[in-house]
Amino acid sequence: MKRVTLVDVAQHAGVSRATASLVVRGSPLVSASTRKAVEDAIAELGYVYNLGAARMRAARSHTVGVIIPNLTNPFFAVLLAGIETVLEEAGFAVILGNSYDSPAKQDLFVGRAREHGVDGLIVCPAAGTEKRFIEDALKWGIPLVQTLRTVPDTSTDYSGMDQHDGMHEAVNCLYDFGHRRIGYVASTLFHSAHKERLAKFREAMSAKGIEPLFVRHLESTHQAARMAAPEIMGKRTRPTALICHNDVLALGLHRGLCDLGVLPGRDVSLIGFDNVAEADLVIPGLASVATEPFNVGKNAAELFLRRISAPEAVHSSRVEPTYFVQRGSCGPVRDFAEA
Amino acid sequence: MKRVTLVDVAQHAGVSRATASLVVRGSPLVSASTRKAVEDAIAELGYVYNLGAARMRAARSHTVGVIIPNLTNPFFAVLLAGIETVLEEAGFAVILGNSYDSPAKQDLFVGRAREHGVDGLIVCPAAGTEKRFIEDALKWGIPLVQTLRTVPDTSTDYSGMDQHDGMHEAVNCLYDFGHRRIGYVASTLFHSAHKERLAKFREAMSAKGIEPLFVRHLESTHQAARMAAPEIMGKRTRPTALICHNDVLALGLHRGLCDLGVLPGRDVSLIGFDNVAEADLVIPGLASVATEPFNVGKNAAELFLRRISAPEAVHSSRVEPTYFVQRGSCGPVRDFAEA
DNA sequence: CAGCGCGTTTAGATCGATCTAAAAGAGAAG
DNA sequence: CTTCTCTTTTAGATCGATCTAAACGCGCTG
Incomplete structure (x- = not known):
């Protein structure tokens, strides 16, 4: 046979x-x-x-390498779903790589993808990815789209989100509720999205003429955030509001605060980022800045398709808007004695 | 150049x-x-x-097609992560397909995977997949591993989980707390895992000599479950405990019950399945049967590798154990007037 | 009827690796 | 020095498609 x-x-x-x-x-x-x-x-x-045979003579393989830092995080999983949906429709096969935020694993995967003859790469770069990584890809003639994060000092197509609007809306909401002592809870992964979000926070704060009360870095897990609640609320000058880099941190903190008997929205206001499904499940609901990872993924794939059809076109960016979703965890400042 | x-x-x-x-x-x-x-x-x-050129003469392409029903669901995303981790290690590339639980999309993807010359498929079959789907793959000589779900009347390698232990522990816990009026909340996707879990529930109940109070089918979303809470608690004979097919339903119901002023663990006991990270974040914590999707994924990939190296070996199964995790949402029956 | 243009079809070379079967080289034994 | 292993290397065919450039058939025109 x-x-x-x-x-x-x-x-x-x-x-x-x-x-x-x-x-x-x-x-x-x-x-x-x-x-x-x-x-x-x-x-x-x-x-x-037989695509393999065809690829030998023809230029295109209809295959794309997609690198994601961590599939276990639903946020990235949804991003991937967005990418996959568009590429599938366009007749491209997705070769998946999970970098676990390790540049070494990422390099390994690109090597493999090259052997498979991918037409290009869509990458959310692992934290700590070097400039060389991007430059090599371009040198090898592999079209590359960055998404969600960018490697510093590199220029490629990029699909991300506009951190500005959501963050400003969030800070303004707190400000209007009377909050002035606002702390920021960041993660320990220092990639571009992390930095940009923090920068936008600082910008929004200074637009209102206030200084961040503190910036605290935590490992991005429910557990770490939950454990950190006592320390954060035990500071000499106690914050009246907290903004978190993502909902993982915010939800963990939400629970940690409840453990302490500090009720979010009444005793302290709490805002997360990403507006994950669970934000609406906790009590009180977690106010959060909605970012649409599925759309960001779709945009990335569309940029890629455009790049394939016009390899020499000038690099372009797509940013997905973000918007603040108000819920119970965010309320007016409580007029208890200023410590 | x-x-x-x-x-x-x-x-x-x-x-x-x-x-x-x-x-x-x-x-x-x-x-x-x-x-x-x-x-x-x-x-x-x-x-x-150049793997493409090599594939033309050599038999193997070091490529596997992986079909997942819905990437947006973190449960499947983690399953995929498990699969990817093992295959990556073994030097295989993963070509990803998201079926959105549609057999038609699934067929389309298999066609594409064949053109790409995959060495085999790892599939969590879309709800409603026909027997023909599996038979065709085998007829075409494509090794196929099913995971999490199986198409009825088919025989392939299979990586799933043992619904028995977790479900029995859960029912026994409720029984020991004095619960007798126990309802089951299922999803509307009728695949094998759904049926098996429900069957195990019935089995565990009759082992204790009690009848299920009801079985209610809901769309598997937070929203649908939350909305259904009033109806479920408004039944003529009110349940004292609920077991849900998964944590999505359980968490939605958790919130829905709270909305009604019915406190899980005190007024009604609530148990979910999957033990997602968020189960520990809500208050009171959601008791849940832990299933380890990452391990199920790893098992599936390992079965696949075994199949590749021994194509004619007899089909085998791997089932990952499940175990009950007790939390605040599950407590003693309250001695209010029996309606 | 030769010559031209147009739409279709095709033979042969080619992509970049792997397979097969045989050749070349290096020692050892007779 | 020949013969015989055993190891190492190689030429040539091959996988299944695509490309190029030429050929074919057919109607139309001068």
Whole structure:
């Protein structure tokens, strides 16, 4: 039982393999009658197109390498879903790589992707990725789109989100509720999105003429945030509001605060980022800045497709808007004695 | 600027391409000195192995198609992470397909995967997948591993979990707390895991000599479960405890109950499945049966690797244990008037 | 009827690796 | 020195498609 090839199809249809090849590629050069004959032969023999063989002569492999830092984080999983949906539709296969935020694993994966002859890469760079990584890809002639994060001092297509609006809305909401002592809880992964979000926080604060009360770095897990609550609320000058780099931290802190008997929204206001589904499940609901990872993923894939069709076009960026979603965890400042 | 091929490497090292080929494949047939010469040439020229060309003659492509019903669901994302981790390690590339639980999309993806010449498939079948789907794959000679769900009346390698222990522990816990009026909240996706879990529930109940109070089917979203709380608690005979098919339903219901002023663990006991991270964040904590999707994924990948190396071996199964995690949402039955 | 243009079809070379089967080289034994 | 292993290397065919450039058939025109 041998594999069915174009030669078999051609023979069965009584044409040459060149003609059969034209049919499978949907060329307009063949007449309607021969096209029909070949298509019938294909159906009858159960022919399967061999992309590997085609790739050897033709330029494109219809394959894209996608690198994600951590699939376990639903945020990235949804990003990936967005990417996959668009690429699937366009007839591209996604080769998946999970970098676990390790540049070494990331390099390894790119090597493998090159062997597979990918047409390009869509990358959310691992924290600590060097400039060299991007430069190499370009040197090798591999189109590359960065998403969510960027490697410093590099220029490629980029799909991210606009941290500005959401953060300003969040800070303004706190400000209007009377909050002035506002702390920021960041993660310990120092990538571009992390820095940008923090910078926007500082910017929004100084626009209101106030200084951040503190910036605290925590490992980005529920557990770490929950454990840190006593320390954060035990500071000499106690914060009246907290903004967190993401909802993982915010939800962990939410629970940690409750453990202490400090009620979010009444005793301290709490705002997260990403507006994950669970934000609406805790009591009181977690106010959060919505970022749409699915759309960011779709944008990344679309930028990639554009790049493929116009390899020399100038690099472009797509930023997805963010917006503040108010919930119970965010309320007016409580007029208890200023410590 | 042309691509570097094995011919270039061979020339540069002063050997034939056949020898160079042996080196890249790590054959023991070459002497240490020529091996070194070729390796130097590879490094110097920046040669990249062309898997596409290799695949044409050799049997294996080192590529696996992985089909997941819904990446947006963290449970599946973690399953995928487990699969990817093992396959990556073994040098396989993962081609990802998101079926959105649609058999049609699934078929489409398999077609594409075949064109890419995958060595096999790891599939969590979309709800409603027909027997034909599995049979076709086997007919085409594509090794296939099913995971988490199985298509009825099919026999392949399978990586799943043991619903028995966790469910029995959960029911027994409720029983010991004095609960007798226990309802089951299922999802509306009727796949094998759904059926098996429900069956185990019935089994565990009848082992204790009690009848399920009701089985209610809900769309598997937080929102749907939250909205259904009033109806579920408004039944003529009010349940004293609820077991949910997964934590999405359980968390939604948790919130819905709180909205009603019904406190989980005091007024009604609530148990979910999967023990997602958020189960520990809500108040009171959601008791849940832990299932380890990452391990299930790893098992699936390992079964696949075994199948590749021994294509004719008899089909085997791996089931990951499940265990009950007790938290505040599960407590003694309250002695209010029996309706 | 030769010559031209147009739409279709095709033979042959080619992509970059691997396979097979045989050759070359190096020692050892007779 | 020949012959015989044993190791190492290689030429040539091959996988299944695509490309190029040429050929073919057919109607139309001068």
